[in-house]
Amino acid sequence: MQTKQISFNVAERVSKLTYAIREFVPLAKKLEREGRKIIYLNIGDPLKYDFQVPKRLINALTKASEEGYNYYSLSEGIPELREAIAEKEKGVNGVDIEAEDVIITHGVSEAINFVIASLIQKGNEALIPNPTYPLYMNYVEYYDGKPVYYDCKEEKGWQPDLDDLKKKISEKTKFILIINPNNPTGALYDEKTIKEVLEIAAENNLPVISDEIYDRLVLDGKFKSTASLTNEVPVIGLNGFSKTFLMTGWRLGYIYVRDPQNTIKEELMKAFVSLSRNRLCASTPIQKAAVAGLKGPQNHIKEMVNKLKERRNYVYERINEIEGLSSTEPKAAFYIFPKIDKIKKWGSDKEFVKQLLLEKNVLVVHGSGFGSKGNNHFRAVFLPPIEILKEGLDKIEEFLKSP
Ligand SMILES: Cc1ncc(COP(=O)(O)O)c(C=O)c1O
Known part of the structure; x- marks a missing residue:
């Protein structure tokens, strides 16, 4: 035939x-x-x-599954995990958020998709560090936006070049991204630099996306979470369990929105919930194990x-x-x-x-x-x-x- x-x-x-x-x-x-x-x-x-992965997390995962937590959870995540994440962000990073400001995702990879899908449409620009973690450039292009790169300076330990950042802002810019601590450079941004990025964002009415997946893997110096440093700029924080809880293959991450002036949070959380419904939910027993992870010894x-x-x-x-x-x-x-x-x-x-x-x-x-x-x-x-x-x-x- x-x-x-x-x-x-x-x-x-x-x-x-x-x-x-x-x-x-x-x-x-x-x-x-x-x-x-x-x-x-x-x-x-x-x-x-x-x-x-710490043994107690494996035990918690097995227990969750044996106890019947094998069904679809709520799309935005199980309430006790959203609660535990809000507590962690408050306690460890000084970020004042509530459980309802958090959405659970399949790793930070999915969080990046949700955030860019919600903020970028055809012709919009996103300010992305150069060098960057590749998913950011990919997703901006995937949603027909244009990644606009601001330099990070090698001679300054790969800190962002703020003059370059300012120059690259246009009417089409929809957000500024920072990745701190940074992949691929291993840089840790100092508080002054983050505050200056926030000032630029405030002057231009832009939200900041802050990828903090390595927040607790600091070798020298002190990590400062972006959302803890402003009462003005909306910050979309991305974080997850792959690196600090050694759960790469379990695929769990989260997004939070801290927006003290309530400018974009409501709309944005609605967008994240609808995107999360589109893929039903993150893995339920793994969410249960993550609660145990956050609540037990660290x-x-x-x-x-x-x-x-x-x-x-x-x-x-x-x-x-x-x-x-x-x-x-x-x-x-x-x-x-x-x-x-x-x-x-x-x-x-x-x-x-x-x-x-x-x-x-x-x-x-x-x-x-x-x-x-x-x-x-x-x-x-x-x-x-x-x-x-x-x-x-x-x-x-x-x-x-x-x-
Ligand atoms: C900066 C950064 N963001 C996000 C991710 C994605 O992590 P995951 O999807 O495992 O949570 C990684 C993975 O290496 C990363 O380095």
Whole structure:
């Protein structure tokens, strides 16, 4: 029988999506199938190394399921989790919100979708840091908006360039995004910088989106939550359980809106509820486990931070000793973002990453995948134990030395 020709094109909004962090994973897997051992330094998943979800959360998840919490929950999330999150944000970050200001999502990834779907339509602009976490640029484009990038300055530890931010605001701007602590740079923004961003937002009547998924993974300095620093600007806070509760595969995050002057909250919360109904709910037993996570002892966070500090110190020192690489010191999260000096040798950071994988079996992420300010850089995680980091960095050093 002759097969029928079907006219089919994947919609452009989907075909143009890219996600640098996973781009070379299929090649790495192919090499693995051919018998090579690959050192993965690409993905920000602590569970791929020697970190584990705390046992008490596994017990809470099992218990929730055994006790019958296996049904669809309310779309906006179970009340006790929204309550526990409001308490956490108040107690840990000084953000004055109530349970009804919180929406539970499938990870911060879904939260990013909800927020951008609600704020951006055709022709609108979004002010996004450069470099950035890729989902922000993807979703703005997906909803026919235009990402407008403001620079972060490497020589200032990747803090936002406020003059550039001001210059980039136009009548079409719908929000300012900050990612603090930052992926991919590991920067932690100081209070003064955040307040200045808030002032710019206030002058221009714009809300600020603040991605704080690494809020408790601070290695040096003090984290300040954006929403705790203003009584004027509406702040849409994004946070989740993947990193600080080591639940990457469980997929749980949240959005809150703090809007002391009540300018946009009501409309925005309605939008988030309707989007959340469109996908029914986040996983119910996992929401139950997250309540236990927030309410019980938090010592796993301190243990994690201590391990990360040791690994950060090693990687930071080592990278700056390697000829041809230099890096600012990451102050939070688990990423380092080194600059490659003689990029001409490979042509681009993307080619550098590909050749490093093919020749030395080490996978990192090309910096340009996080925006143009990432050109000539790569991102590596310092999540693995020091022996693995050493092996990876030895290979990177050999690669840089090779003629
Ligand atoms: C800055 C930032 N935001 C959001 C996410 C998405 O996290 P998840 O969907 O696992 O909550 C990540 C993941 O690495 C991230 O680094």
